[in-house]
Amino acid sequence: MSSRSVANATPPAPVRQSEGAHAARAAALAVDLGALPEWDLSDLYAGIESDDFRADLARAEARCKAFLERYAGKIAVLAGTPDASVLLGEAVAEYEGVEDLLGRLMSFAGLVYSGDTTDERREKFYGDTQERLTKAAGDLLFFTLELNRVEDAVMDGAMAAGPLAHYRPWVEDLRREKPFQLDDRLEKLFLEKSVTGRAAWNRLFDGTIASLRFTVQGEQLTLEPTLNKLQDSDGSVRKAAAGALSEVFRANLRTFTLITNTLAKDKEIADRWRGFSDVADARHLANRVEPEVVAAMVEAVQAAYPRLSHRYYRLKAKWFGVDALPYWDRNAPLPRVEQRTIPWAEARDTVLDAYGAFSPRMADIARTFFDRRWIDAPTRPGKAPGAFAHPTVPSAHPYVLVNYQGKPRDVMTLAHELGHGVHQVLASPNGALMAPTPLTLAETASVFGEMLTFRRLLSGITAPAQRRAMLAAKVEDMINTVVRQIAFYAFERKVHLARSQGELTAEAINALWMSVQTESLGPAIALDAGYEPFWAYIPHFIHSPFYVYAYAFGDCLVNSLYGVYARAEGGFVDRYFSLLSAGGSKPYGELLAPFGLDARDPAFWQIGLGMIEGMIAELEAMEG
Secondary structure (H helix, E strand, C coil), X not given: CCHHHHHHHCCCCCHHXXXXXXXXXXXXXXXXXXXXXXXXHHHCCCCCCCHHHHHHHHHHHHHHHHHHHHHCCCHHHHHCCCCHHHHHHHHHHHHXXXXXXXXXXXXXXXXXXXXXXXXXXXXXXXXXXXXXXXXXXXXXXXXXXXXXXXXXXXXXHHHXXXXXXXXXXXXXXXXXXXXXXXXXXXXXXXXXXXXXXXXXXXXXXXXXXXXXXXXXXXXXXCHHHHHHHHHCCCHHHHHHHHHHHHHHHHHXXXXXXXXXXXXXXXXXXXXXXXXXXXXXXXXHHHHCCCHHHHHHHHHHHHHCHHHCHHHHHHHHHHHCCCCCEEHHHCCCCCCCCCCCCCCHHHHHHHHHHHHHHHCHHHHHHHHHHHHCCCEECCCCCCCCCCCEEECCCCCCCCXXXXXXXXXXXXXXXXXHHHHHHHHHHHHHHHCCCCCCCCHHXXXXXXXXXXXXHHHHHHHCCCCHHHHHHHHHHHHHHHHHHCHHXXXXXXXXXXXXXXXXXXCCCHHHHHHHHHHHHHHHHCCCEECCHHHHHHHCCCCHHHHCCCCXXXXXXXXXXXXXXXXXXXXXXXXXXXXXXXHXXXXXXXXXXXXXXXXXXXCCCCCHHHHHHHHHHHHHHHHHHHHX
C-alpha cells in the first residue's frame, strides 16, 4: 500500500508548503520546549540497511524451519513419555527463543515505520519484514495447536514438576483458547492471509491518517498539532481546529467507512469460524477476563454518566458562561487561568520527582528512558499520532513515543507512557511468552503513574484558581479515560452488531457515533453536525477492536489501588512491584488479592467511580 493511493481524497495540500509551515511552527515551539529527544533504535539494529538485521531475519526463518522439522507431529508422543516435562520444556524454551527473535525484528520494523508512516522506503521495509515474518511464523503455528490437542490429564502431569512447570501459566492460558482453535491448515491460512487482509487495511488507515493535512487559520498541520489546538486558550483557534478536523475527516469518510466495514466483516468471519458468540468475546478471552466482569463495569459506568460527565460538563459550561459548551470546548482550558508552555526538562523532572517520591526504584527505571534515548518526543510530519510504549522483546527494552507540545496533558501523557515502560521493564524477566500483560492489568502502571504525577503537582499548588484548573484537568482526564472509553466500547459494539446485518454507510456510522456521544456527554455539550465524523481518526477501532474498555478497567482499578496506598498500608510498594513484575504469569484476580481488591465484586467499580465523583464535588464546593 502507498499513501499516494489516498492523496486525491484529501483537500489540496502541497507537501512542501505543509512541511515548511510545520517546520516554522516547530522551530518557534522548540524555543519554549527546549531540546526534545529522538529515540535511538540502535539497541535493536543500526538501521534498515543493517547487515545484522538481514542476518537475523535469515536466522529467524531458518530457526522456524528447523523447529518445524524437529517437532511437527511429535508433541503428543513427547507428552506421553516419562521425560515429558524435560522434552516439552526444551521445546517451549526453543519456541520462546524464536518468538523473541521474531519480536525483535518486527518491533524494529514497526518503530521505524511509526517514525514516518508516509515515507515509502520505511513503508516498504515494514511491509516486506511483515510478509517474511508472517510466513516464517507459519512454520511455528503447529506447535501451540498440537500442545492443545494433548489430553488435559497428560499435560497436567507433564507440568506438575520439572522444566515444563516453569511455563505452566503460559500453557494454561494457551489451553483457554482450545475451544476456539481451527485445524492446522485453516489456522495457517488465517495467518498468511492476515498480511493481505487485516494488516493491509491497518496500513491503509495509518498511511491515510498520516497524509492528512488540516488548515487552521492559514496554517497547514498534521493531525496531532491540530488536535492539540482543541486545548488552545483562544476559543477562535479551538473552533477553527474543530472545523478543519471535521472538514478533512468528512472528505475522507469514504475511505474510513470502507476500512471500518471491511475490518468489521473480517472480524465477524473469524469469530464465526472460531465459534465466538459475542462480538467482544475474542477480546475478553485475550484479556483473560470474564465477560460478566466487563458487563458489570460497563453497566456501572453507564449508570454513572449523569453523576460524572453530565454533572461535570454542566459545571464547566457555567464557568464559560453558557448553557451548553460547543464540542470543541469540551477539553478547553478554564477561562481566566494562565496557560504556559511546559519545557521538556520540566516535564521530565516533574514525572521523575513524582515517581521518586513513591519509590526511588521506580524513578531509576524511568530515568533510564531519558538517559539512554528510549523516547521519541517531537512532533513530525508523518509521525504516528498519539503516544505509546512499545515493549519490544525481553532481550531488549521498551521504547516510548509521544508527541510532546508542552501542554499539561502532555506531561500526564509522558507519565502515563513511562508507567507502561516501567511495567514492561519489570515484567521482562518472565520471558517472551509470559512477560506480556493482559489488558485487564496493562493500564495499571500507566494510570498509576499519572495519578502519582497529578497528586505531586496538586500538593504544590495553593492558589485557588490554579488548584481548580489542575483538579478540573484531572477530572477531564478521568472522564476521558472512563466515560469516553466506555462510550467508545458501546460504539464499537453497535458498529460490529450492525455490520453483521449488512454493510454500513458513512451516515449510519455517524448516527451510531452521535447516539453514544450524546448519551455519554450529556446535554451540556452541544454536538452539531460537525462532530459526526470524529470517529474516523481513532486508531484503537482499527488496530485493536474492543481494546478501549481496558482504559476504564485500569482507571477504576488504579483509583482503588491508590486508595489502598493513601491509607498508608505497610508493604504497599513491595506488593505493587510484585504485581507489575508478574507480567502475564498470574491471573488478575490473584494479583489483586494482596490489596484486598476483587474486580468480580460489582461494588468494586463504585470505588473508582466514587473517586471521580468526589473530585467533581470538590470543584462544586469551590463555587460556593
